[in-house]
């Protein structure tokens with residue numbers, strides 16, 4: 466198991482004012498800075514932020530990136546996703562887009578998917594004890 470290749474998942478909470486802070490490593494990877502307008506789509510319980518705008522008019526929403534990496538979730542997206550203030554969102558970089566979705570599986574092992582004996586081995590990376598032990602024994 467190569468721990469660097471595991472999907473890195475960030476968890477952020479929707480705060481009052483419907484703000485969510487995009488993690489700095491994702492902003493950096495995408496070249497998003499304060500003032501960047503990020504195209505977005507939303508449905509069910511997820512929202513996608515796109516890293517490029519080569520398909521003008523293909524996006525349903527445009528989000529303004531505020532200071533400190535904060536975005537405000539517009540009313541239409543609140544309605545589409547059913548999100549609530551205080552909701553915890555999983556944020557993942559998936560290449561040409563970033564996905565924000567309700568975070569119900571954060572305590573599952575990112576390697577094998579079990580929810581038994583799961584520990585947070587580094588910030589926001591959850592592994593079960595078996596996978597973590599396997600990783601440690603392979604990297605002595």
Ligand SMILES: [Zn+2]
Pocket residue numbers: 574575576577578579592593594595596597
């Ligand atoms: Zn596991």
